[in-house]
Amino acid sequence: MNDKKVRVRFAPSPTGGLHLGGVRTVLFNYLFAKQNGGDFIVRIEDTDQTRFVEGAEEYIFETLKWCGLQPDESPLHGGAYAPYRQSERKENYRQYAEQLVKDGKAYYAFDTAEELDAKRKEIANFQYNHATRVGLKNSLILGEEETQKLLAENVPHVIRINLPDNEEVKFTDMIRGEVSFNTTQVDDKVLLKADGMPTYHLAVVVDDYLMKITHAFRGEEWLPSAPVHILLWQWLFGLENMPQWAHLPLILKPDGNGKLSKRDGDRLGFPTFAMDWKDPKSDEVATGFRERGFLPEAFVNMLAALGWNDGSGQEIFTMEELVAKFNIDRVHKGGAKFDYEKAKWYNHEWIKKTNSEDLIKPVAKILYEHQIPILGVKKITIINQSEAITIEKPNNNLEPFKPLYFQFELAWIKQIIDLIKDRCTLLTDFVNQSSFFFHTPDTISINEFRSKWDEKKQLFFNELVRTYELSILWEATDLETSFKESAAAHNLKPGELMLPLRIMLVGGKFGPGVFDIAAIIGKEATVERIKHVLKLLTA
RNA sequence: GGAGCGUUGGUCAAGGGGUUAAGACACCUCCCUUUCACGGAGGAAUCACGGGUUCGAUUCCCGUACGCUCUACCA
Numbered sequence: 001m002n003d004k005k006v007r008v009r010f011a012p013s014p015t016g017g018l019h020l021g022g023v024r025t026v027l028f029n030y031l032f033a034k035q036n037g038g039d040f041i042v043r044i045e046d047t048d049q050t051r052f053v054e055g056a057e058e059y060i061f062e063t064l065k066w067c068g069l070q071p072d073e074s075p076l077h078g079g080a081y082a083p084y085r086q087s088e089r090k091e092n093y094r095q096y097a098e099q100l101v102k103d104g105k106a107y108y109a110f111d112t113a114e115e116l117d118a119k120r121k122e123i124a125n126f127q128y129n130h131a132t133r134v135g136l137k138n139s140l141i142l143g144e145e146e147t148q149k150l151l152a153e154n155v156p157h158v159i160r161i162n163l164p165d166n167e168e169v170k171f172t173d174m175i176r177g178e179v180s181f182n183t184t185q186v187d188d189k190v191l192l193k194a195d196g197m198p199t200y201h202l203a204v205v206v207d208d209y210l211m212k213i214t215h216a217f218r219g220e221e222w223l224p225s226a227p228v229h230i231l232l233w234q235w236l237f238g239l240e241n242m243p244q245w246a247h248l249p250l251i252l253k254p255d256g257n258g259k260l261s262k263r264d265g266d267r268l269g270f271p272t273f274a275m276d277w278k279d280p281k282s283d284e285v286a287t288g289f290r291e292r293g294f295l296p297e298a299f300v301n302m303l304a305a306l307g308w309n310d311g312s313g314q315e316i317f318t319m320e321e322l323v324a325k326f327n328i329d330r331v332h333k334g335g336a337k338f339d340y341e342k343a344k345w346y347n348h349e350w351i352k353k354t355n356s357e358d359l360i361k362p363v364a365k366i367l368y369e370h371q372i373p374i375l376g377v378k379k380i381t382i383i384n385q386s387e388a389i390t391i392e393k394p395n396n397n398l399e400p401f402k403p404l405y406f407q408f409e410l411a412w413i414k415q416i417i418d419l420i421k422d423r424c425t426l427l428t429d430f431v432n433q434s435s436f437f438f439h440t441p442d443t444i445s446i447n448e449f450r451s452k453w454d455e456k457k458q459l460f461f462n463e464l465v466r467t468y469e470l471s472i473l474w475e476a477t478d479l480e481t482s483f484k485e486s487a488a489a490h491n492l493k494p495g496e497l498m499l500p501l502r503i504m505l506v507g508g509k510f511g512p513g514v515f516d517i518a519a520i521i522g523k524e525a526t527v528e529r530i531k532h533v534l535k536l537l538t539a
Numbered sequence: 540g541g542a543g544c545g546u547u548g549g550u551c552a553a554g555g556g557g558u559u560a561a562g563a564c565a566c567c568u569c570c571c572u573u574u575c576a577c578g579g580a581g582g583a584a585u586c587a588c589g590g591g592u593u594c595g596a597u598u599c600c601c602g603u604a605c606g607c608u609c610u611a612c613c614a
Contacts, residue, residue, distance in 0.1 A: 193612040224609040423576040495573040
């Protein structure tokens with residue numbers, strides 16, 4: 001068993017956007033597979049046709065792509081065990097269910113939904129099990145002849161597992177150690193539905209066997225139904241072929257208790273989906289981490305830390321490091337409350353850590369999406385949502401740009417990113433932190449200094465304009481030197497003059513060093529912005 | 540209700556019979572910065588409770604409490 005190639009699977013239902021917890025399950029699967037030189041398989045569990053949602057499957061694959069968690073086998077990527085959609089493997093399941101009936105490990109049940117509902121109302125904690133099935137309509141009670149008759153008449157029926165009475169079912173969970181259940185506590189789950197489709201319980205077991213899955217990671221919410229799966233393995237394929245189970249801790253809501261849900265995110269103002277998800281029925285859009293301005297590296301890093309810790313104190317991990325260091329033994333048993341502030345901290349760390357060159361495309365894309373007119377950029381093409389964009393430089397001398405913007409080149413954007421990335425937590429922060437580099441500030445908080453404005457300052461700035469206009473050198477240090485010299489000549493403290501200058505250039509009390517900004521936006525824009533505010537002040 | 544699983548600061552967590560019980564986020568103070576951030580230095584704050592076992596329990600055992608998950612012809 002140990003020399004078998006590691007094969008893990010992520011088995012989502014295409015019922016909507018991919019939630020944080022789902023992506024984390026993928027991550028742990030992926031890390032474990034890659035660490036062991038194994039394969040990561042994505043199998044679509046679409047056995048419930050009533051819950052099918054248009055676009056959900058595509059969304060899942062786009063999310064995986066964005067996160068850098070590419071499957072080795074999937075309906076999209078193909079593989080030796082195709083098809084990878086359970087709806088396309090329908091014929092596989094019935095035979096196993098029938099086999100179980102033949103072996104006495106399962107039985108036909110003809111009870112209608114209404115009859116079962118009535119039972120549930122009548123009996124407090126109704127379970128379809130050893131004790132109650134006597135009073136119900138199933139092949140165990142009806143007998144061979146009656147059963148065959150009903151079957152021949154095509155009476156709608158399901159196949160249920162025939163759980164033994166009062167038997168201990170034990171297994172070893174990779175995270176929790178030995179776990180055991182008594183069969184009296186679990187009910188005779190439906191294996192094959194009336195429509196001929198398997199339920200999850202039958203489908204996972206059959207497909208995990210057929211696809212030679214060696215390790216199965218899933219959320220803790222599956223723990224109570226594990227005994228059904230264990231028994232099915234025992235009866236159908238042998239325990240020695242069963243994958244090793246690992247039930248992952250839940251991700252909890254930040255306030256109160258319970259599983260984190262999309263509603264909590266809406267309520268508290270943070271995303272819970274990886275990427276924007278538009279519900280095709282309601283047209284409602286749930287915002288995703290991607291659109292909120294997260295770097296995929298940061299998103300993945302943050303997810304890895306939700307339930308796992310390598311014990312060294314290291315917090316920032318690249319995917320390669322995660323693959324190398326991930327260890328299932330160090331996954332926690334208890335759930336963790338999601339902390340959006342910490343999530344943003346990861347993003348901030350990643351923005352600081354990422355080379356400015358590598359940030360150009362995502363930043364340009366964000367600016368473009370926020371309609372910052374990047375003059376000088378001839379064309380920004382968005383190939384598709386997850387794809388990087390391409391930027392073309394203009395053939396200068398064509399458009400009637402203001403002189404400043406002729407300086408545009410990628411190196412210019414990189415310079416800006418270098419200057420501001422420390423103060424950007426989300427990619428979207430680049431919009432506010434950089435817009436004044438590209439165009440005159442929309443609003444100028446002139447009142448920040450107006451009350452302290454006087455003739456002396458007016459004169460100083462008038463002269464500064466002349467000095468800057470004549471200046472040949474345009475480096476931040478030169479600008480600062482001439483600024484200070486001029487201030488001294490006017491008998492003014494530079495301190496009282498820098499705030500007005502800042503506000504003239506950027507519009508408010510924020511941003512990097514003023515002279516750095518002036519150096520980057522260039523002579524013409526600097527002079528023009530000062531003059532503009534000077535005019536406002538005298539008006 | 541039942542079953543299962545869990546419980547170290549406000550949150551994420553390291554540790555695991557004898558420690559000043561790491562670190563991170565958030566919070567507070569100060570420094571740096573003639574803006575805002577970044578950064579740096581400090582601070583406050585914790586082993587759910589009760590019994591054992593032990594010379595000694597946060598750590599091991601048993602209870603209790605609390606929380607969560609499941610209890611569908613959903614996954």
